[in-house]
Amino acid sequence: MYLPFRHKLPRFTPIDFLAIDSNLYTLDAYDGEKFITFSLKELYSMKYGMELKRSKIQSFASKHGRKGKELLRKYSHRERNRVLDYLHKFVNKLLEMYPLTLFVVEKLNKQGMFEDANRKLSKKISKTVWRSIHRVLKYKAPLYGSFVKEVSPYLTSKSCPRCGRVSRKVGGTFRCGRCGFTLDRQLNASLNIYLKVCGFPTSAKYRGCGSGSPR
Template identity: 35%
Template sequence: MILSKKIRLKPTPEQETLLWKSVGTARFIYNWTLNQQDINYSSGGKFLSDNVLRKELTQLKKGELIWLNEVSNNVAKQAVKDACNSFKRFFKGQSKFPRYKSRKRSKPSFYNDTSKLKIKVGQVLIEKIGWIQTSEQVSMDCKYTNPRVSYDGKYWYLSVGVEQIFEEVELKDFSLGIDVGIKDLAICSDGSIFKNINKTRTVKKLEKRLRRLQRKVSRKYENNKEGNRFAKTCNIIKIEKQIRLLHRRLTNIRKNHLHQTTSAIVKTKPSRIVMEDLNVSGMMKNKHLSKAIAQQGLYEFGRQIQYKCEKYGIEFIEADRWYPSSKTCSSCGSIKKDLKLSDRKYICHCGFELDRDLNASINLSRYQLAM
């Protein structure tokens, strides 16, 4: 099984300048590829393959875009391939139409060729940048896949796929249903409840500080307005950096909570795990709940459960989207059609009473067993 490993890099100031050059090149070539595809489509041509565009790029590097030779050749080639793949995913209905990468908003990252990636104790070799120190040791003498260097607003990281072999784990003979929500992150059929990290004091305190900084920078922009444009002062740049770091910290707290929760669930070692097939993009259209759903990271939660089940050899089942897990009584099996979202307790005509989410998780644990 191939699992991704993320290692922090510690570049020198000279190396960091070269890293930013590679990031800028990857973004420029990605946008150039999208533009070439748009021009070709508007003139009635067919989809251009990445091989055709790579050949055109090679000719441009000898003339107009000679500055591309300052960075690794593989950075530009992979950027072309990534842009073409984004079009292919769009044609298959797997994603939205590709958008141009913004210098301000896009994630700074670039590809490093697998064959050129060299590892030694405490260091890693990035092509045309040199040996960079790492905060921890990268796995040696193994096959690497898709190495990417990225910047998260504070540190540089190397993300690389490493093939790992896991021993078979002895599983227990029971089925575990998981009902995810906003009040709590996950409610399992065995009675375990995993809290919503966004309701903790730490996260609320950080979000309060974030709101204050956002209001502060907004006022400074208004006070420094020059006609139709906004002047960016040194104080504005300083506050915007604080905002970026706060966003980074909140993201890391939420991701860490998701990993801890999913690991705790799979380590109970059930023979099968059943989850709902949630329409997250549809749920996000609800303006009253969209922010809470986005902060919960329900899609990421499902993705992590799925690959960790594969890691431990647990059978993962995604229940049908229209399966009435919340409306079905886990005692007598009758369906309560008039159940409202505000009804937090399930009360059946047979006299059975249980928490709504726990009742749903019990029903999910029995999904397909009687079929």
């Protein structure tokens, strides 16, 4: 017999910050002292294998009527469960690494990304699970005394965190034409997300802004 009940969790004040920039195969983050990259390649390799298998099952289903549709339904259910299991384990590991933390993530509009992407990039974007990661993170963060905040990704990868200059074109590396600041584009985005939440002026040198002790 199961007895459902409500239990109010104690509220904590997060003492650390982790700003996360979501990319195709990684989550690139800055915690106030160092940059850290979380790889998602294993997940996308798994999804790619699932896609190949799904195409075979769909071909089978189109030729075997009801039996084929039932097989496709079961496989789709198993596929979703495998992805969800991976996401929960990934988020658990992240929360264990950063308890009592304010996680800052981008409020992404995937549909808007498709409008500016070519066919090849659109196919890659369609496989991303950013929103699913954010959703699971929001759900589990309070269990670790943590919280999640969404911010706009506007110009985070194109702005200089030192002087505030916005570069129109940014490749794999961000280079500021005014002050010479240079950093990987994805890491630069996580740094700008961090500064946006911490409230430092853009001219400030990036450093920790929380009250937490150094890691």
